[in-house]
Amino acid sequence: MLLFYLCFAAAFFSKAYGEITFQDSVTPELVTSARARAMGNAFISKVDDSASVFYNPAGLGTVRKTHFHLSNFHLEGSKGWLEAGLGGQAFKAFGNFTKALEVDGLRELLVEKPGVTSYNRLQFMPNFTTRYFSFGYMYSKQTKAVVTRNAADPTEDLFEYATRRDHGPYAALNLSLWGGILKIGFTGTFLQRKEASGDVDPDVAITLEDGDYQKGSAFNGTSGVKLTLPFKLLPTFSLVSHNTFENDFSGSNAPDAIVRTTDIGFSITPQIAQTTRVHFEINYKDFEGAVKGVSERRRLAIGMEIDVARTFFMRLGYGDGFGSGGVGVRAQRFEVDLSTYAVDTTANNFRGREDRRFAMSFSSGF
Numbered sequence: 001m002l003l004f005y006l007c008f009a010a011a012f013f014s015k016a017y018g019e020i021t022f023q024d025s026v027t028p029e030l031v032t033s034a035r036a037r038a039m040g041n042a043f044i045s046k047v048d049d050s051a052s053v054f055y056n057p058a059g060l061g062t063v064r065k066t067h068f069h070l071s072n073f074h075l076e077g078s079k080g081w082l083e084a085g086l087g088g089q090a091f092k093a094f095g096n097f098t099k100a101l102e103v104d105g106l107r108e109l110l111v112e113k114p115g116v117t118s119y120n121r122l123q124f125m126p127n128f129t130t131r132y133f134s135f136g137y138m139y140s141k142q143t144k145a146v147v148t149r150n151a152a153d154p155t156e157d158l159f160e161y162a163t164r165r166d167h168g169p170y171a172a173l174n175l176s177l178w179g180g181i182l183k184i185g186f187t188g189t190f191l192q193r194k195e196a197s198g199d200v201d202p203d204v205a206i207t208l209e210d211g212d213y214q215k216g217s218a219f220n221g222t223s224g225v226k227l228t229l230p231f232k233l234l235p236t237f238s239l240v241s242h243n244t245f246e247n248d249f250s251g252s253n254a255p256d257a258i259v260r261t262t263d264i265g266f267s268i269t270p271q272i273a274q275t276t277r278v279h280f281e282i283n284y285k286d287f288e289g290a291v292k293g294v295s296e297r298r299r300l301a302i303g304m305e306i307d308v309a310r311t312f313f314m315r316l317g318y319g320d321g322f323g324s325g326g327v328g329v330r331a332q333r334f335e336v337d338l339s340t341y342a343v344d345t346t347a348n349n350f351r352g353r354e355d356r357r358f359a360m361s362f363s364s365g366f
Helices: 002-012 034-038 057-062 079-086 090-099 103-110
Strands: 067-078 118-124 127-130 133-149 157-177 182-200 214-228 236-242 261-268 271-273 276-284 300-308 312-319 322-330 334-344 354-365
Touching: 034 067, 034 300, 034 312, 034 322, 034 334, 034 354, 057 133, 057 157, 057 182, 057 214, 067 079, 079 090, 079 103, 079 118, 079 354, 090 103, 103 118, 103 133, 103 157, 312 334, 322 354
Parallel strands: none
Antiparallel strands: 067 118, 067 127, 067 354, 118 133, 127 133, 133 157, 157 182, 182 214, 214 236, 236 261, 261 276, 271 276, 276 300, 300 312, 312 322, 322 334, 334 354
C-alpha cells in the first residue's frame, strides 16, 4: 500500500516554490513537528500530542497522558545552513554558527557559497496539554537566504533573504462525541508576526531597521474534525481549516494576510503484533487551491509510523518529490524526535533541486 502511494506521488508532483518563500500552502501550520516532518508532514489524522493544536486540534481527544512541557524545543536547518554554519575550519565553527542565525551573518557566509540555499527554524512552545485541552505560548523564527545571479545583470550576484518571527499565546479545546468516534477541536492563537524580505548586494552589510519589517497581530483560528470508524483498521477521516475566520493582521505596515486553507486526510492503523502498530496516512494540503500559483501536485503528503509499545517510533514519508524519515523515543517525562526531509526549491520542475533539511524536537516536563 505504501509503495502504491509513493508511486502515485511521484507521478503527480511537478512544480515548486521559488527560492525565497515560506511554504504556507504545503506547510500551513504555525508550529511544526519533527515527528510530522519524518512522516512527510502527513499528520492530521495521527495527531495525539501537543502538536495537535496546530496540525489538528481534534487530535487532543486522543492524547493519552497529561503533560506540563516545561521545554518544548524544535530546531531545524537545511544542508546548506549546516554547511555555512559548521563548515570550514574547526576553530571558526562556533562563530560561524552564531552568524548563521542572523540575516547579515548568513550574507557573510553565503557570499562564498553562491547558489547554496540556507534555511533554519528555531521554535519554542512551552505548554500544558491534557486530553481535550491545551494552552501555552508559541515562538517560531524562520530565516531563508541564497546568493544567486541577478537576472537583470548576469554579471552581478544578489543576496536574497526572507525572515519571519511568529509568537503569541494560544489555547485549544476538543469535544469528543459518540464514544470518541467523532472529535471536533479548535485552537485560538493571538498571533504576532514580524517579517522582512529583499535582495541586496552580497558585498554590502545589511542592517534591518524597524521600518524594514512588516509587523502586525491577529487572532488566528485553527479548527479540525476527526471521524474514526470503529473497525479493526481504525479508518480515520480528517479535515483541518487554518485561519478559519480569515482574520487580517492589524497595523499600518501589516504582513500579508494568512490565506484560509483546508487540509483533508485519511489513515488506517493496523496492529501487527501485541505491542506494535503501524500507521499509514495520506493528506492533501489546501485542497481548495486557496493559495494561488502553487501546483496541486505539491500538496500531497504520505507518511507512516511504526509504534513499538508506545515508546519507540520509526517513521517514513514522502512529500514534495523527496523522501523523509526519522526516529523517536517517548517516556513519561521527555520526548525526543529526529528527522530529515526535503523540499524542491525550483519553480517548475519535479525533483529539480533538493533542499535537504534536518530537524530535532525535544520536550521535557512532568
